[in-house]
Structures are given as structure tokens and as C-alpha cells.
Amino acid sequence: MNHSKIWEKSKERIKTSQPQHAYSTWFDPIRSIGLSENELVLEVPNQFFFEWIQSHYKQIIKDEVEAVYGGQIKIKYTVSPEGRKSETHNNLNEKKPNRKKQYNRNKQLNEKYTLSSFIEGTNNQFAKAAARNVAESPGKQSFNPLVIYGGVGMGKTHLLHAIGNRVFHGQRNKRVVCASSEKFTLDFISSIQKNRTVEFSKSYRNTDILLIDDVQFFQGKEQTQEQFFHTFNELFQAGKQIVMTADRYPGEMVGLQDRLLSRFSSGLSADIQPPDFETRVAIVMEKAEQNGLKLSYDIIEFIGTHIKNNVRELESTIIRLLAHSSLAKKEIDFRLAKKVVKERLGSNAIYDITTEDIVRRVSETTHIKEKEIVGSSRKMEIAEARQISIYLCREILGTPFVSLGIYFGGRDHSTILHACRVMEDKTKKDQRIGRLVSELKRELSFSVN
The missing domain is CATH 3.40.50.300 (P-loop containing nucleotide triphosphate hydrolases)
Structure with a gap:
């Protein structure tokens, strides 16, 4: 078996044990360039790539290659000529008078x-x-x-x-x-x-x-x-x-x-100023792409919703997500994203919310005053905001119908139950309501989990 086949079969084995994005980022770019005296020579794109492989995946590669080879074998890494030249390529092609300026730019x-x-x-x-x-x-x-x-x-x-x-x-x-x-x-x-x-x-x-x-x-x-x-x-x-x-x-x-x-x-x-929601989502998408991550929109939206303060925190969240996934050999899913965001925000992000918090958040989203949501008005937009609030209180907090009835203007048990059923039906049939309730539920649920 020649060196190319050994490495191709080794990659097939690695692909089954590593997350897809980790495989694409760290294993697929490696090329086999030779085999001599029980030593397989692998070529990596650049020095940083080599150092990452050495510190994170060296043993994994050795184990899989030996399994395919059928015995002990040494693995030697070499950096591709393009990778070695990349840092000095521009200098070598500049005329001598410009070398100093090129150096200054790179330095500063x-x-x-x-x-x-x-x-x-x-x-x-x-x-x-x-x-x-x-x-x-x-x-x-x-x-x-x-x-x-x-x-x-x-x-x-x-x-x-x-x-x-x-x-x-x-x-x-x-x-x-x-x-x-x-x-x-x-x-x-x-x-x-x-x-x-x-x-x-x-x-x-x-x-x-x-x-x-x-x-x-x-x-x-x-x-x-x-x-x-x-x-x-x-x-x-x-x-x-x-x-x-x-x-x-x-x-x-x-x-x-x-x-x-x-x-x-x-x-x-x-x-x-601090980025708004749309800008945060765009930043997360850009940073994820730069780091070779394919994130679902739910995860992107979730990160953009909760990491609000600055761009640096958004970027560090993406890096942390990549690290967790690569080192733990897990695919990036919503649960992992939630864990990373909680770690990034710290204990301040974990707090118990109340009915008042839910009503306040619905008020901010729908632009209906809190006192109108808990009041007696039957205007369509106010009644809708009230039903959303009641539904979320039941779904997230599990608040008893009687307690909700007392809080929302002294309404009886059957009225609260009706509001929940109406809203459950609307979330399935009305795309606007479904999206609004889903976003609020995701955001508010994060606070209590």
C-alpha cells in the first residue's frame, strides 16, 4: 500500500470519529507526500496548522495511521513551501527601497x-x-x-x-x-x-x-x-x-x-455604539465563516440575541464554540451553543424570571404598555399581547391558571385556559405570531435554564 492510500484510508477512519467541521478544518487539508523506512511524511498548510495538530490531534492521527498500516510507524510533518513563503513572499518581490516600508507596515x-x-x-x-x-x-x-x-x-x-x-x-x-x-x-x-x-x-x-x-x-x-x-x-x-x-x-x-x-x-x-441585533447577527455570520464554521440560523440568532455588549465578545464566543466542539469531538448544536453562551456571560446570565419579567419583555416587543396588557381592554392588538404573555407564563414558568387569572386583571380560570389554547393554535397557523412567540420563548427560557 503506497503512502497516498494509507493516508486516504486513515482520513476515512478519522472522519467517522471527528465532527464534520473539525475534520474539514484540521484533517482534510493535510497531504501525504512520501513513505520511507516506516516513516509517513505529511504536509500541512502552514506553521500554525502544524502547531495545532501537534497540540490537539497528533495522537489521533498516529493511532489511525498505524491501524491502517498494520503496525508501528513514525509520522513526520512538513510545512508546505507556500506556507513557508507566505510571510516573506511580498518582501522577496519588492524592490529594495520598499523593503523598509513593507517591514514597518507589518510591524505596526x-x-x-x-x-x-x-x-x-x-x-x-x-x-x-x-x-x-x-x-x-x-x-x-x-x-x-x-x-x-x-x-x-x-x-x-x-x-x-x-x-x-x-x-x-x-x-x-x-x-x-x-x-x-x-x-x-x-x-x-x-x-x-x-x-x-x-x-x-x-x-x-x-x-x-x-x-x-x-x-x-x-x-x-x-x-x-x-x-x-x-x-x-x-x-x-x-x-x-x-x-x-x-x-x-x-x-x-x-x-x-x-x-x-x-x-x-x-x-x-x-x-x-453597541451593535443592534441585525448587526450582531451579521457579525456572528461573518466570524463563523472566517473560522470555517457552518452554523444554523437558530444558533446564530441565539448568540446575537444574548451577546449584546460588543464585537469582541461575539468573536470570542465563536472561538470558544469551535474549541469546545473540536476538543470534545462534538458537533455544534443548539445545546452546545447555549452552554458556551452561558459560560461567556457568567453567572449573571442565570437568573429566575417572574411573570412581571415576561410581561415587560412582551411589552417591549409589541410596544403595548404593561398596564394595558394586564388591564381590561379588548382591543385586538392589546388582547393579542395579553394572550402571548399568558401563554409564555404557562409554557416557561408553569404558573397555575388561578394565579395568572389574578395577575391579569382578575380573570377566571376558563378565560386563561382559552387564551392559552388560542395562542397555541395561532403559533401553528399564523407565521408572524409563531415567529414572535418562538423568539420570546427562546430568549426567556434561556434565563431560567
């Missing part, structure tokens, strides 16, 4: 962060438009400086690096310097210790566009603020573009010199 900018990969929603539309404008026409006084502000994990750093990447690719003659406020501070301190403040100043001022992340961390650092003030002034007066990110609007920052805040506020400030 994250190439994954581009404007095209930044998912746009109503929460970040203005900030993305401002970033695109600055990237295409750096140095315009009306948008200079540009301050992108918002909470943790909203995508500020993504936009900052995306501007730098767009400028680099579109305007090769422009020099880009990108650094966090912490790096700026450490570089400044180091320059003082080594008596190289002139070199420090040149490194940050000899640029066409300066990108500084998290400027709020300059607070309390008087000498660093002084140095940044002069850097800012020199670049601004020379018509160079300055872009900064912060956790709040410049006028609300504390611990920074007034003259700095005045300059920060003189340009354009664009905020990024």
Missing part, C-alpha cells in the same frame, strides 16, 4: 483590519464613513484630527488600522505611523533613558498620517502629554492627518491637559 498594522471586513450597521455607519473619507483624503482640515470613540470591543482599533491599511495600499508614497498610547509613552521614556529624544521625535513626526490608539491612557502622564502636544502641533500645521481612538468623547475626558482636549475637539469626533 494588523492586515486583517480593513474597511471591507468592518461590518457596518446603524451603530457605526458614521464612524466608518468618516474613516473611509480620511483614508482616501488624509490631511483634510475638516476631518483633522479624527477621533473615533466608544466602549470596549466596539471596533475602534479595527477602523484605526483599516485607515492605515487603505492609505498604505492606495497611496504608497504616504508614510504611516501607528501606535498605542502605551507604546508612545514607553518609546518616549526609553528615549529619555538613552538620551535619544531627537530620534524619538523624528520617528513620530516624520509621517503623513499618525494613528494613536486609546489616547485616554495619556491621563496623568504630564511629560508624555507635553511631547504628544508638540507632535500633534507639528503634524497638524504641516497638513498631516491625525487619527485617534478613545473610550469617550474628548470633552468628557479627565486627566488630560485642556490644550490637548481643545485640539482633540477641533476636528471630527465619531462615536461607535
